[in-house]
Amino acid sequence: MYAAVDLGSNSFRLSIGQHDGGKIRVLNSMREPIRLAAGLDAAGNLTDEALQRALICLKNFRVALAAYQFDGVRVVATAILRQARNAADFLPQLEQAIGYPIEIISGEEEGRLIYMGVANALGQPNESRLVVDIGGGSTELILGRGLDIERVESFSVGSVKQSLSFFVGGRVDGRSFEAAVLSARSHFEDGAPPYHPEYWKRAYGSSGTIRAIGEIIEKNKLGDGITLAALNAVRKRFIEFGQVSKIEMPGLRPDRASTVIGGLAILIAVVQELGIEKLEPIDAGLRMGVMWDLYLRSTRRDRRDESVGEFLARFHIESERGARVSESAAILFQQMKPASDALLRHLSWGAQLHEVGLVVSQTGYHKHSAYMIENADMPGFTTREQKLMGRLVLAQKGNLRKVSEYLTDSDFAKAVVALRLAIVFMHCRIEVDDRAVRLRMKNRIDLELKRDCVSSHPTLSYWMEKEQEFWDEIGVDFSVRTVA
Numbered sequence: 001m002y003a004a005v006d007l008g009s010n011s012f013r014l015s016i017g018q019h020d021g022g023k024i025r026v027l028n029s030m031r032e033p034i035r036l037a038a039g040l041d042a043a044g045n046l047t048d049e050a051l052q053r054a055l056i057c058l059k060n061f062r063v064a065l066a067a068y069q070f071d072g073v074r075v076v077a078t079a080i081l082r083q084a085r086n087a088a089d090f091l092p093q094l095e096q097a098i099g100y101p102i103e104i105i106s107g108e109e110e111g112r113l114i115y116m117g118v119a120n121a122l123g124q125p126n127e128s129r130l131v132v133d134i135g136g137g138s139t140e141l142i143l144g145r146g147l148d149i150e151r152v153e154s155f156s157v158g159s160v161k162q163s164l165s166f167f168v169g170g171r172v173d174g175r176s177f178e179a180a181v182l183s184a185r186s187h188f189e190d191g192a193p194p195y196h197p198e199y200w201k202r203a204y205g206s207s208g209t210i211r212a213i214g215e216i217i218e219k220n221k222l223g224d225g226i227t228l229a230a231l232n233a234v235r236k237r238f239i240e241f242g243q244v245s246k247i248e249m250p251g252l253r254p255d256r257a258s259t260v261i262g263g264l265a266i267l268i269a270v271v272q273e274l275g276i277e278k279l280e281p282i283d284a285g286l287r288m289g290v291m292w293d294l295y296l297r298s299t300r301r302d303r304r305d306e307s308v309g310e311f312l313a314r315f316h317i318e319s320e321r322g323a324r325v326s327e328s329a330a331i332l333f334q335q336m337k338p339a340s341d342a343l344l345r346h347l348s349w350g351a352q353l354h355e356v357g358l359v360v361s362q363t364g365y366h367k368h369s370a371y372m373i374e375n376a377d378m379p380g381f382t383t384r385e386q387k388l389m390g391r392l393v394l395a396q397k398g399n400l401r402k403v404s405e406y407l408t409d410s411d412f413a414k415a416v417v418a419l420r421l422a423i424v425f426m427h428c429r430i431e432v433d434d435r436a437v438r439l440r441m442k443n444r445i446d447l448e449l450k451r452d453c454v455s456s457h458p459t460l461s462y463w464m465e466k467e468q469e470f471w472d473e474i475g476v477d478f479s480v481r482t483v484a
Contacts, residue, residue: 001027003065003073004290007094007102009037009080009136010160010259011208012057015287016068024120024291030064032057033255036080037136037160045086051093058097065099072294076113076286076382077104079137079158103382107154110286111140112303112379117288118206119147130200132270133207133285134263136160139187139270141195149379151194157187159209163244163262170244170258177235177265184269192273203276206285209263214281215251216260226279231268238264293380303380308349311378315359321426322352328422328432329415335439336414346385347415350392351422370394392416396423400474407474414441420467421447428457444477451482 002024006013014030034057039050065073081087081104095102105113114133122129125146133140137158143151166180197203205211205226216234217223223230238261241247247257271279296302312319326348333347350373357368374390381389395403395416407413421439425432430453438448447464454460464480471478 001068001070002291002294003068003070004287004294005061005073005075005098005100006287006290007036007054007075007077007081009078009138009158010035011136012054012061013287014061014064015291016064017288017291019295024288024295026288028064030061032060035136035160036084037158038164040080040084044084046080046084046090051090054094055097058094062097062099071298073100074290074294075100075102076110076290077102078110078286079107079135079156082107083137083156101384103384105382106377107138107140107156108152108377109379109382110135110138111142111152111154112149113289113293114140114206114285115142115144115149115152115289116147116292117284117286117290118204118282119144120292121282121284121288122204127202128200130195130203130274130276132203132205132210132267132279134159134205134209134266134270135207136259139266141188141191141270141274143195143199153191155187155191157184157266159259159263159266161262162265163259165262166265167244167261172238172242172244172247172261174239177239180262180265181269181272184266185273188270188273195274197275197277203279205267205279205281207263209260210267210279211281211283212252212256212260213264213267216249217251219251220249226267226271226281227277228268228271231264231271234264235268304345304349304378304385307378307380308352311353311356311376315356317353317356317358319352322354325354325419325422325426326351328425329418331432331434332418332421332437332439333415335434335437336417336441338411338414340411343388343411343415346389347392347419350389351419353389354393354396354419354423366394366396366398369396392419396420398470400470404474407476417441417445424460424463424467428460428463430457430460444479445471447478447480449480449482451484454482 001018003016012032012034015026016028017024017026034053036046036050039047041047075098091102115131118131128145131142135158137160139155139157141153142149162180162184166176213234214226217226217230222233238247244258244261252260329347329351330344333344353373354369356372357365360368370390370393373393374386378386391403391406392415396419436450436453440446468478
């Protein structure tokens, strides 16, 4: 059983699902219209009032989650928490309220998860398709075939901002609508060519906003599906009402009108700019994609493994050396008996990628590696995970002062020790196993090496002396002794 929580710019949503015969069946869902994007002040900070609404909602979600036993739970935050200047200040409060870590995902990762949800719902392994998702704070365009994504891009235009910016005071008229559409088109015009109809067979709309517009068209008999003519018919009806608060149409909940109107302007812009003849709404997207991602991770088909392999291939990095360091680091990390295995996979991925900075320069390559890992588009990884791996890789060599503030975390410190020693042993061509190497770490680091291992590798003594000096600089005793 899996749970996906989506902290969106307009609403917070929870879905609980179970993998059942090749599908994920939704067992329960909750939605709260938090409207975080509308809670941004002039300086780009979320207000205390918006924070309080969010905390109440997440506490309710926590109660709902406590009623189930899960194989995986993932909480993702999208555009508004990417944009809010004070997001880092209140994130710990939000995490405490729901009882799980919150991942602020990139727009590209959001698009990947949206497509995963849509593709698994549709099947059709050979179908080339475009997926459009209009959220409260951003819009994603994803091009793919079957389960494979070919291209994804996130645009910083969403329904909430468009509504607030162009329909001021809730006023709806032709001039405002035209300005909202033209503004949205300006976001897409430069990135539109790769998403033109020549590159896909069918187009789908996965967001709640697009599904709501589809319902309005159907229930008011304004057209045959989501076409430009039908969208313009909806626009005409909205203008006739003159005021958002007066909009009352079958298929549109009263509380949705204030954001749907901005979403309609964006959807018209997308359809015009990309030349879409018809868009099909589908009831699948981010939360379904998150649950599929959790399911695949639990079955060891983790997209993050693929991303690491793709990253190595892209920069022509010798994977054998990284694999050897990864294997040795895992053995050493487990010898130190960490409090949990939470860092083990990130240590493994960081070890595999530790030399990727060599494509920039031999000098200071650990710094280049760390920067690349932290800032690259790596599907499946969150920003937090990439920063964690970047810190580990930055600490792979040289002084430890650059990561000293993170070494207060015992397990992180053990991961750093494991990575540094694994790299030294790789350079000295020493096979790491429980017979040749014993490692312990509590208040100090104790390394025990077989005497014949040291005598057979003359440079090892030099590297161990340097390592002792680096740890001594930050007040950690590093003891090395040899045994028969």
